[in-house]
Amino acid sequence: MNRASPGIERIFSWSSIDSKSRVVILVSILLICSIPHSSGQETITGWNEAESWTDHDLNAAVIHGELVWVFGDSGIVRFSEDSGATWQNHTNLGDVDLISADSYENSMAVLSTDGIIYMKDGLESEWITIDSSQTGMKSIALAGEESLIIVGNEGAIWHYTEQTWWNRTTSFTENLHDVDFNGADDGLAVGNAGTILATDNGGTTWDYREAPDPESSIVSVSYFNPYRMFAVSDSGQIIYSTSPGGFEWQLREIESAGYNTTLGIDISSIDVVSSSKILFSGPNGYLGLSLDQGLNVERNILPSGVNTSFNDHAMFDYVSGTVVGDSGVILFTDRAGENEDIGFEIPDYNNFGEFVEYADDMLLSGFIATIKIVLFGIALGFIIGLILAMMKTAPTSLKNLLESYPTRQIKGLGIICLVSALWLIYSGLRRFPDLQLNGIEYIFTPVGDPRGFAMFGLGVAIFVISIQFVLADEKLSGPLFKIRPLNAIATVYTDFFRNTPLIVQFMFIHFGVRLGMRIQELMEGTFGDPGIDGIDYFFYGERAFLSAIFTLGLNSGAYQCETIRGAISAIPSGQMEAGRSIGLTYIGTMRLVIMPQAIRICIPPIGNEMVNLVLNSSLAMVIGYSELSRQGKLMIATTFQIFSAWGLVMISYFVVTWTLALLLRRLEEKTKIPGLGISGGG
Amino acid sequence: MEDVVLSIRDLHKIYPGGVHAVRGVDFDVHEGESVAIIGSSGSGKSTVLRCINRLIEPTEGVIELRGQQINTPNANVNEVRSRIGMVFQSFELFSHLKVLENVTLGLRHVRGMGKSEAEEVALDVLERVDMLERIDAYPGNLSGGQKQRVAIARALAMKPEVILFDEPTSALDPELIGSVLQTIRGLADEGMTMVIVTHEINFARDVADRIVYLDQGKVAEEGPSSIINQPKTERLQRFLSSMHEDKISEDIGNELVSTQTDHGYVPDGTGNRPRS
Numbered sequence: 001m002n003r004a005s006p007g008i009e010r011i012f013s014w015s016s017i018d019s020k021s022r023v024v025i026l027v028s029i030l031l032i033c034s035i036p037h038s039s040g041q042e043t044i045t046g047w048n049e050a051e052s053w054t055d056h057d058l059n060a061a062v063i064h065g066e067l068v069w070v071f072g073d074s075g076i077v078r079f080s081e082d083s084g085a086t087w088q089n090h091t092n093l094g095d096v097d098l099i100s101a102d103s104y105e106n107s108m109a110v111l112s113t114d115g116i117i118y119m120k121d122g123l124e125s126e127w128i129t130i131d132s133s134q135t136g137m138k139s140i141a142l143a144g145e146e147s148l149i150i151v152g153n154e155g156a157i158w159h160y161t162e163q164t165w166w167n168r169t170t171s172f173t174e175n176l177h178d179v180d181f182n183g184a185d186d187g188l189a190v191g192n193a194g195t196i197l198a199t200d201n202g203g204t205t206w207d208y209r210e211a212p213d214p215e216s217s218i219v220s221v222s223y224f225n226p227y228r229m230f231a232v233s234d235s236g237q238i239i240y241s242t243s244p245g246g247f248e249w250q251l252r253e254i255e256s257a258g259y260n261t262t263l264g265i266d267i268s269s270i271d272v273v274s275s276s277k278i279l280f281s282g283p284n285g286y287l288g289l290s291l292d293q294g295l296n297v298e299r300n301i302l303p304s305g306v307n308t309s310f311n312d313h314a315m316f317d318y319v320s321g322t323v324v325g326d327s328g329v330i331l332f333t334d335r336a337g338e339n340e341d342i343g344f345e346i347p348d349y350n351n352f353g354e355f356v357e358y359a360d361d362m363l364l365s366g367f368i369a370t371i372k373i374v375l376f377g378i379a380l381g382f383i384i385g386l387i388l389a390m391m392k393t394a395p396t397s398l399k400n401l402l403e404s405y406p407t408r409q410i411k412g413l414g415i416i417c418l419v420s421a422l423w424l425i426y427s428g429l430r431r432f433p434d435l436q437l438n439g440i441e442y443i444f445t446p447v448g449d450p451r452g453f454a455m456f457g458l459g460v461a462i463f464v465i466s467i468q469f470v471l472a473d474e475k476l477s478g479p480l481f482k483i484r485p486l487n488a489i490a491t492v493y494t495d496f497f498r499n500t501p502l503i504v505q506f507m508f509i510h511f512g513v514r515l516g517m518r519i520q521e522l523m524e525g526t527f528g529d530p531g532i533d534g535i536d537y538f539f540y541g542e543r544a545f546l547s548a549i550f551t552l553g554l555n556s557g558a559y560q561c562e563t564i565r566g567a568i569s570a571i572p573s574g575q576m577e578a579g580r581s582i583g584l585t586y587i588g589t590m591r592l593v594i595m596p597q598a599i600r601i602c603i604p605p606i607g608n609e610m611v612n613l614v615l616n617s618s619l620a621m622v623i624g625y626s627e628l629s630r631q632g633k634l635m636i637a638t639t640f641q642i643f644s645a646w647g648l649v650m651i652s653y654f655v656v657t658w659t660l661a662l663l664l665r666r667l668e669e670k671t672k673i674p675g676l677g678i679s680g681g682g
Numbered sequence: 683m684e685d686v687v688l689s690i691r692d693l694h695k696i697y698p699g700g701v702h703a704v705r706g707v708d709f710d711v712h713e714g715e716s717v718a719i720i721g722s723s724g725s726g727k728s729t730v731l732r733c734i735n736r737l738i739e740p741t742e743g744v745i746e747l748r749g750q751q752i753n754t755p756n757a758n759v760n761e762v763r764s765r766i767g768m769v770f771q772s773f774e775l776f777s778h779l780k781v782l783e784n785v786t787l788g789l790r791h792v793r794g795m796g797k798s799e800a801e802e803v804a805l806d807v808l809e810r811v812d813m814l815e816r817i818d819a820y821p822g823n824l825s826g827g828q829k830q831r832v833a834i835a836r837a838l839a840m841k842p843e844v845i846l847f848d849e850p851t852s853a854l855d856p857e858l859i860g861s862v863l864q865t866i867r868g869l870a871d872e873g874m875t876m877v878i879v880t881h882e883i884n885f886a887r888d889v890a891d892r893i894v895y896l897d898q899g900k901v902a903e904e905g906p907s908s909i910i911n912q913p914k915t916e917r918l919q920r921f922l923s924s925m926h927e928d929k930i931s932e933d934i935g936n937e938l939v940s941t942q943t944d945h946g947y948v949p950d951g952t953g954n955r956p957r958s
Contacts, residue, residue, distance in 0.1 A: 403755045404755045404756055572772070572774070574770055574772055574774040575776065577737050577770070577774065578768075578770060578774035580737065580760075580763060581735055581763055581766075581767075581837075582763070582764065582767075582787070582788035582792060582836065582837070583760050583761065583765075583792040583840065584787075584788065584791060584792060585760050588791055588792075592787060592791060593776050593787075597777060597778050600778065673820055673822065674820045674822040674823050
């Protein structure tokens, strides 16, 4: 038998495909590839460039009242009264580089490289100078109107409050790069070697927080609120904490970077604009925007010719603000820098290309979903069909099963059945009064708890059967013993499934029996939560999927059973006799002699059944399984392209069934045995 | 008796529907003996043979294989069958298996042999029936005579204690019969115990040690092969004459491998088949 079954490569290799089929396949591929795609949308930048009147590098930007201030090298200061569109000169603050700035309500402070701090403690007040006498400071933050914090190299933290400088340097002496406060009390400072320091008392004491990656050099931090703290490392890692106090920090797996933990690009600054919107900036003209807390980061398109390194942002609110960079570049936006798609607002789905562009993903997912249930359904249906066909053709009668037992035991079994039947009838009858019905005639009235009726009916049935057991004679000649129990079970099964509509079976099994839910719960109990993707999800993540394959399999099994049974009947009875005569058991003869021949005979009608199963799978839409037909409906819901949508769905079904038919035809040819059955042609 | 292989006592078979095909048949088959069962169509020959193999359950009676009753519900029917070979009128080769696989199937799945061991045995028996050249052919590509010889090899491979032949040549063309009969005769010469249901009167006379003539479900006459030439009962006489008994001549015995009397064909010495 093994010799006769060909290897899969013999059936499906390219070289074994004849030239006609090759042409068909190639033309199909060509047609698929030639489906036109629309040219797509044009995307323009959300940023505008403003004239800064300087070529110096601009290092810091800050909002102060109605004004935006930017500070740069050599004491350059510019301010804008119109959200960054136009800029005015301001007297230079000293002649050293201004590297960091911060504001708190009416106060604003700027840090220069020589440790001098320039401060405005009111909207209209003049600049005052505070000398910290520290060098190597990197960042400044205001913790209240009268309190400021500067951080810098070797873990230096200096706190200026009540006109006095306090050294708050901790035992962690890695270089600190940035400090940010939320309100007057809560602040964060970050630095090299994954250093994160947090304060909750306005900078008086600082506590160490463990970073998820101790190697990363954290260059910028943004303390948006106690539940949204974000920081970036210079290698593009996004670190976030959603626990008040920032006790736990995690690395973001960035979806848009293929679930990596790094953006793969250098980042110099982060700014949390709203609870979900984050701006990133970096060298070489990098501006990134995330609308979902860093899960997806999209690179902003810049105005043409801008390729500078960006250093800081200042946002008025979550839509408008500015970003500053080297060589005096200032960009401003009134839509948070979001790229703007121009072109059609409402796609013209009458254009087939645009329709396809919308529909192809849905079609593909429907296609895959259909193939999924079809393959499992075919396998399940074939196995069920095989088993049922064997059951239906099994000659074993009740007499055969029982004749080797003494009559006394059979009578004993009968008495046990009789007693349980009487008990069932009794308990069934006892439930009738619960229904508050009067009179035995009401047992035919299907109201109330159905279990009473079921028990009564079952009791009567077992009673009738057990009477025959009790009255059994030596030869077991009663009519009951002529019953073939396996055949009876299979007949009930096939009759049931072939005489009810498939669509009703779908709904009964999914919503009535809730088979999918039960299987899923069983699998979850055994293997745990399937998650939202991966192999577990594939097998038991979707209830409708489970229900669909079982409904299709159970239904198709009933039909395939009849087909296989027909093929078994077509095998001459002498084959069974020959198999038995060499001493094989009935099952052995079935397995080794009858089935290999019967299945070869029934490949064409089974193929028919399988094609039917593919087509029937479209009914799975009624239980909410998103296979091809359902996707077709959804496509129409959006696009109103009824002809195109159903057309594509139809072609997809055709592709599946036609391929299936081709494969089966090849299978039939390759498994053909000379002298077995009549077939046209070679 | 010690050497009784098969013993049949008072065998009755009533088919569902009431046809009383076998009405009390008794006979013994001894070790190394070939028994030919002859009789007209419907006389119950095949039914008796199938009862022995339990392909048909007898209604009444006792069948013993080496003194052990085999027609009880408790007898292991598969084990009994593996000890009794059977060759069918219509060959019943497994058409999806090659010749060699046909022979090894029982050895591997009933006797539990490994593949190489089974093939060794199979090649041995296939050599005995002179089918060694076609071991890779499918039955569909064999002639009738070749198929029947493979079927004999399949039965032989199981090393049965007795082989039952159910009209082994009646489905064959006249010119194909010879090789099959020769094979069976070879087995008889080797001392194989056989029960042969046949229409080949000459062959029966030539090969069988004993003839059992069945008529209407009963043993009408039983005796050594000489009863073909000197039937005691009128019924056998009538039967034999209906089988063109008058055309049987002494010399045909030597070349009976190419003879098919019951098809009305007698060789005319030219080797050509007469056109009719």
